Amino acid sequence: MTEIIVVTSGKGGVGKTTTSASLATGLAQRGKKVAVIDFDVGLRNLDLIMGCERRVVYDFINVIQGEASLKQALIRDKRLDNLYVLAASQTRDKDALNQEGVEKVLDDLEQNDFDYVVCDSPAGIEKGAHLAMYFADHAVVVVNPEVSSVRDSDRILGLLASKTRRAENGNGEVRQHLLLSRYHPVRVAAGEMLSVTDVEEILGLSVVGVIPESEQVLAASNAGVPVILDEASAAGQAYLDTVARILGEERPLRFLDAPRKGILKRMFGG
Amino acid sequence: MGILDFLRNKPAPSANIARERLRIIVAQERSTRGGPDYLPLLRSELLEVIRKYVHVEPDAVNVSLESDSGHDVLELSVALPESERGHG
Numbered sequence A: 001m002t003e004i005i006v007v008t009s010g011k012g013g014v015g016k017t018t019t020s021a022s023l024a025t026g027l028a029q030r031g032k033k034v035a036v037i038d039f040d041v042g043l044r045n046l047d048l049i050m051g052c053e054r055r056v057v058y059d060f061i062n063v064i065q066g067e068a069s070l071k072q073a074l075i076r077d078k079r080l081d082n083l084y085v086l087a088a089s090q091t092r093d094k095d096a097l098n099q100e101g102v103e104k105v106l107d108d109l110e111q112n113d114f115d116y117v118v119c120d121s122p123a124g125i126e127k128g129a130h131l132a133m134y135f136a137d138h139a140v141v142v143v144n145p146e147v148s149s150v151r152d153s154d155r156i157l158g159l160l161a162s163k164t165r166r167a168e169n170g171n172g173e174v175r176q177h178l179l180l181s182r183y184h185p186v187r188v189a190a191g192e193m194l195s196v197t198d199v200e201e202i203l204g205l206s207v208v209g210v211i212p213e214s215e216q217v218l219a220a221s222n223a224g225v226p227v228i229l230d231e232a233s234a235a236g237q238a239y240l241d242t243v244a245r246i247l248g249e250e251r252p253l254r255f256l257d258a259p260r261k262g263i264l265k266r267m268f269g270g
Numbered sequence B: 001m002g003i004l005d006f007l008r009n010k011p012a013p014s015a016n017i018a019r020e021r022l023r024i025i026v027a028q029e030r031s032t033r034g035g036p037d038y039l040p041l042l043r044s045e046l047l048e049v050i051r052k053y054v055h056v057e058p059d060a061v062n063v064s065l066e067s068d069s070g071h072d073v074l075e076l077s078v079a080l081p082e083s084e085r086g087h088g
């Protein structure tokens, strides 16, 4: 059975595409057959983060409109054999995406024995975001420790509970995983930023992971390599932990504390 | 400027304010969720009317739609300030 995971948030720029790329790559590293689909029609980005932009010939919309087969449009990852990317279309026609078309692509992926399909949602709560979440079994809700992002993610949690196929068919809930990203322990310690506990309490949901704000994320996107492959970086390690938790393993949260480089430490070493 | 002045000039931690604001808005939005789209507007218009008579806080009015054995019931609650209690 194919499990469909939507990576969503409401607000833009919180780290959905970064997360989709790393999550898909992490699952593939664990031996799963994975496809990651860019639902951001008109604003293709995932291909850049995955580093396959020059190999995009056909896209998601081409497949939906019957201009290409799924096989032709799936781009095989250069690093992992069992990982495929389906790029978004650059068309400005938002109506190109429709429910039947999306369902057919997902069914085709199931026929081809994919274990996971990761759907990278566009921002907002319009059609693209709706279709990205509609067929999901799991949702990774990416949230930043910041007021507008937390409020938007609460709206998304509401939509996941009502406007999805599972909700409409009474077929159990979409499993919700809250992922707190761009976390800055120093600012949290200074009282300038909401803490993990704050966000968990406000949303009434515990986090599946905390990704620290990290310079390596930009470096990874510059290079077209998902940050989870930079195993020396804190963000990469935090994504590895998150993937393990989504697969049901228990891992303690890391990178939550401000490094203690106080004056005493500098004076006395250690 | 001494070290105490420096400490005093530090702004109050803003994360606390963010947390309180979010608690209120999230609770409010959850209460009208799933109901008809007019609920938030209904809530703010009711608030305006009530404020003609009593001074209440912006989050004092709570509107929610409950389903009770086949009937939809619009529940409305208004938290009055301390001084207004017992007036009738």
Ligand SMILES: Nc1ncnc2c1ncn2[C@@H]1O[C@H](COP(=O)(O)OP(=O)(O)O)[C@@H](O)[C@H]1O
Residues within 6 Å of the ligand: A009, A011, A012, A013, A014, A015, A016, A017, A018, A019, A123, A181, A182, A183, A211, A212, A213, A214, A215, A217, A218, A221, A235
């Ligand atoms: N943990 C992080 N640390 C630093 N920068 C990040 C982190 N996560 C995302 N970013 C940056 O934030 C920006 C938006 O990320 P992106 O994944 O494109 O968000 P979205 O898909 O939600 O719009 C990008 O420039 C990305 O490099």
Ligand SMILES: [Mg+2]
Residues within 6 Å of the ligand: A016, A017, A018, A040, A045, A121, A122
């Ligand atoms: Mg994106």
